[in-house]
Amino acid sequence: MDNHLNGRARARSLGVVVGGLPTGPLNAITDVEGVLVGHTTIDDGADLHTGVTAVVPRQLTAGRRNLPAAVYAGNGYGKLVGSTQVDELGVLESPVVLTATLSVFRAADALLTYLMGRRPDGISFNPLVGETNDGFLSDIRRRPVAERHVLDALEGASGGLPGEGCVGAGTGTTALGFKAGIGTSSRRQVVDGAPVTVGALVQANFGGVLTVRGVPMPVGELIPGARHHEQAGGSCMIVVATDAPLDARRLGRLARRAVFAMGRVGASYSNGSGDYAIAFTTAPPRLPPLPDEALNPVFAAVMDAVEEALLNSLFTATTTTGFRGRTSHAVPYDRLPGTDGRTALA
Template sequence: ITNTHSCGLTRDGTLRWMSRVLPEALDSAWGLPVAAETYDGFLNDINGHHVSFDHVASALDSATGGAIEEGSVGGGTGMIAFGFKAGSGTASRIVEWHSSSYTLGVFVQANFGRRSNLTIRGRRIGPQLVEPALRESTPRAEKGSIIAIVATDAPFLPHQMKRLARRVPLGIAITGGYGYHSSGDIFLAFSTANPGAALAPSGRMAHADFIPDVDIDPFFDAVVQGVEEAILNALVANEDMTGRDGNFVPALPRTWLKEKFG
């Protein structure tokens, strides 16, 4: 996940990395990496093409499990949401199903929304936050976007994963995102369950576990709640930023928030 003008390079860089680290995977097959983007041209010199193949390789080589850094990191560095500094955010939920516990996590690159619509915990607070204001040394184009990735270890079939992805906009709407014109919204969902299903040998019946549709609602709850929290985390885990041409984006005032919400 990167900025708009680096999308092709990161896709190609991933293939270069695979040919170095996993050459056997491409010996008699092909790779189709998924690269996605949101626009950061207000803060970033986007036409400078500063992301390189080395950056892609470094990100993949250093990828680890554990806590995810939030805020102005990676592809989220130059992003803005509701007129405040935003970027990368994540959240997760544990869903109990019968005797099993499953994790559902959400990652967002938040770059959308008008300040007047910002809503936190059901309270539309945007109109109270006229200040601190952005400073525009160059005109700011209205280009709002968000990417959300939903990941779970719960077993679902592809059509069920699509249903999970389609609940992402509900979480966005809770924060005050209305999907305005020019907003590029991309939502993907995947499961790590059933790892052998796609590799079943020829001539034998393949099997895949899945939770029945009638029990999917708690996972819908987890998606909606996770998206809302991830967006707010992307805002809270941030500081003021001055970018290209002196363009300035303030951080969401945390002291003010603490006074309002405790």
């Protein structure tokens, strides 16, 4: 399936299939029932390439005050507003909003506005907002994200195939030497006799050498002579949603696997890369959590979904020239091993 916004191809359209597990119908985080995604993109064609992405569990607007959740900081060089309360209580009280580093605080205030509007009796709220630094391609000090941008992403969230690549919080991000952005994927498993869906959404903006199914693909080999962004840091935000009945401790185990999956695509896990995963479940609270010994299939689903989401974030992104004339190049399909213009690694 091609990306429906810019015509760039998702990994599977290029023959890059991660693992043997089946995907959901959309191969997206929105395959988890009730999980919606919205974007607001800020792109002036020159100095601003940024935006907002919101992951909205509909269950939070349908009578439930919170969902079991966990956060894992693979490397805490970043800003994840609201994470300590998730750690302490093991629940998610708000949608997850992603944006640029210097806009994270305005986005958190806007998410607070959203939450207060839905709970007029509340006196305490815990908005969860993460970020990556898109300052290579966007004038990050201008902090262009306003309340309306955040509210538009939240209120416009839908259950269809989310936009990927240069949209929302991924508009100005780069990863592994190439233009990157937002990516998503999903997997389905049968666990303890019941169907389980796992979905992942990533905001990719980290260093390393692009690796596709174990094959390193340095920028210099795929785009000879191109000047590219040597990324010492940058960060990655990963959101994992599932309908499997899990408590916060077990969701923490899923979140750790999500960060581990970055290594499959060549992440350097550098000092300046804030690599975080947020995992939550939409399962009805009356269901008992899966036992630990049943989690291996769920771990496999998380690892594969995150790996493919990261590849989708790169393969769907387009070459972008931004702040101070800097350019980040899209992954060239025709230079991938085994490709014939459109089919890679088949």
